[in-house]
C-alpha cells in the first residue's frame with residue numbers, strides 16, 4: 338500500500354505537549370489515499386508525548402526529526418525534513434494542516450520537490466481529487482494536482498477523526514538543516530490565554546458575538562454561554578475592531594475560518610465576509626433582534642429577539658439541563 | 661531602506677464571485693475588481709518604514725491590464741513607483757508559476773525589504789510570500805502584527821492562534837503583515853493627483869526572460885476538474901422571542917444532542 342506523509346501539528350501548553358485535532362483529522366483523511374505515516378518535526382520530546390495517539394489514529398510509521406535547529410527557526414526547517422522524507426520514502430502524497438504554518442511549509446515543500454499543491458481542502462478521494470469550498474462558501478471546486486507528489490493542506494474540522502490502530506513504528510530521521518533554512522530565529526513564544534477554552538479552529542462548538550453585544554464587558558455573556566456548552570468564543574470584525582474582544586478571535590474572511598459542529602451567532606448581522614469564515618459549520622444558530630438579518634438565511638434555528646434577554650436565560654437553561 | 665510591496669487586484673469580496681465556466685479560472689470580468697484589502701496594511705507599513713528610515717517604496721503587481729486602477733490606488737497612498745507585470749499568457753497561472761514570475765520581477769529591482777499582505781481575499785493564500793522566500797533564499801518573517809527595523813535587523817511579533825512569537829531575521833527579507841498592524845491611510849486629494857504622474861513600468865514575460873510555456877493554465881501544477889455553486893442552505897426554523905425563546909432554543913440544541 339502506498340505511503341502518505343502527514344505532518345503532525347503539536348501544541349505545547351506549558352510542559353504538556355498535545356496534538357492539534359487537525360492531526361487526527363489528517364490521519365483519517367490520509368487512509369483514503371494509502372497508509373498514513375506521521376511526521377514529527379520539532380523540539381526534542383515531542384514525539385514521545387504524542388506517538389501513542391498517532392498510532393491509535395492509524396500511523397503505520399512515525400518519522401521523528403527533533404532538534405534545536407528545527408525548534409528555534411521558523412517553518413523552513415520543517416519543509417527540509419519533509420522534502421528529505423519524500424525523497425527517501427515511497428510517499429505518494431503529503432498532507433499538512435491548513436494553518437498559517439502548514440500553508441507556508443506546503444509552499445516551500447512544493448518548490449523543493451517540484452510538485453503541485455491544493456490548499457485548504459475539505460475532502461480528498463482515493464484518486465486524489467480534492468474538494469475546496471471557496472468564495473465565502475458560495476462555490477465548491479474539485480481539483481487535482483497535475484505534477485509530482487501531490488501536496489494538500491487540510492482545513493481543520495472538515496473530516497471527522499476516527500481511530501483505526503496503526504503499527505506506530507518510530508523511525509528517527511536525521512536531517513541536516515541548511516543555513517538558508519535558519520534565517521528566521523524564534524526568540525520567544527508568548528501565550529495569550531483563551532481562558533481555558535478550546536482553540537477556535539479546533540472547537541466543536543463556537544459562540545460568536547458581534548456589534549450587537551455592545552461592549553467588552555458584555556462579552557462576559559458570550560463567554561458564559563460558550564462555557565455552558567464547552568465551546569470557544571469568536572467575534573465578528575465589528576466586535577474586534579470596536580475593541581470588544583481580541584482580534585485573534587475574529588471569524589471571517591480576514592480572520593479565522595471555522596467549521597464547528599455548532600456555531601451560535603449572537604448580535605451578528607451575517608455580512609458576506611463573516612459568512613466566509615463560518616458558512617461550513619454543521620449547525621448554525623442565530624440570535625438577532627432584526628428578523629431580516631442575513632444571518633437567518635443560513636441559520637438552522639433562529640431566535641428573533643433581544644440578546645440581553647435570551648442569552649442569560651439560555652445559559653441558565655443549558656446549565657440546568659446539564660446538571 | 662528600499663521596499664517593494666506586493667499588491668494584488670481581486671474580485672470585491674462583497675460582490676458575487678464565481679469561476680468562469682469556459683476555463684475554470686476566477687471570473688474577473690464579471691466582478692468588481694478592487695485592491696486586495698489585506699495589501700493596504702502592507703502598503704501602510706512600507707510608508708511608515710520609509711518615513712522613519714528613508715528609501716523608496718515600489719509597488720509590484722502581476723495581473724491583467726485593468727489592475728492599473730489598483731496600482732494607482734497604491735500610488736495615491738504614497739508609494740513612489742510601480743512595476744506592473746502583465747502578459748496575456750499569464751492567464752490561469754497557478755500559485756507556483758506566479759511565484760516564479762514575481763521572483764524574476766523582484767530580481768530586476770534593488771530592495772532590502774518586501775512586504776506583503778497576510779493573504780488574498782480571493783484565493784485565501786498565505787503561501788505567496790513563503791514561495792518567494794524559498795525561491796530567493798531570503799528570510800521570511802510571517803504573520804507580523806508588529807515590525808521593528810534596526811539597521812539590517814528585523815524583529816517581528818508573529819500572530820499565532822494562542823498568542824504571539826517574537827522572531828528575528830536580517831534584510832534582505834520578506835515580511836507578511838497582519839491586519840492589526842496599523843490603520844491604512846486614506847489617499848489624500850494631493851496623493852491622488854500626484855499618483856497620476858508617478859512612474860509605472862510595464863513588464864511582459866519576454867522582458868523578464870520567462871518562457872510562455874512555464875506559465876498559464878496549460879502549465880498549472882493543479883487542475884480544476886469542475887465547480888458548482890454551493891446549494892444555498894435552506895433557512896431553518898425561526899421563532900420570535902415571546903419570553904420563551906431561550907427555552908425553545910435549548911430544546912433545539914437538545915434535539916441536536918448539544919445539550
Ligand SMILES: Cc1cc2nc3c(=O)[nH]c(=O)nc-3n(C[C@H](O)[C@H](O)[C@H](O)COP(=O)(O)OP(=O)(O)OC[C@H]3O[C@@H](n4cnc5c(N)ncnc54)[C@H](O)[C@@H]3O)c2cc1C
Pocket residue numbers: 546547548549550572573574575576587588589590591592593603604605606607608609610611614624625626627630642643644645673697781
Ligand atoms: C475586505 C473585508 C474583510 C472583512 N473581513 C471580515 C471578517 O473576517 N469577519 C467579519 O466578521 N467581518 C469582516 N468584514 C466586515 C463585515 O463586512 C461586517 O462589517 C461585519 O461582519 C459586521 O459585524 P457585525 O455583524 O457584528 O455588525 P453589524 O453588521 O453592525 O450587525 C450587528 C447586528 O446585531 C444585531 N443586534 C444589535 N443589538 C442587538 C440586541 N440587543 N439583540 C440582538 N441583536 C442585536 C443587529 O440587528 C445587527 O444585525 C470585512 C469587511 C471587508 C470589506
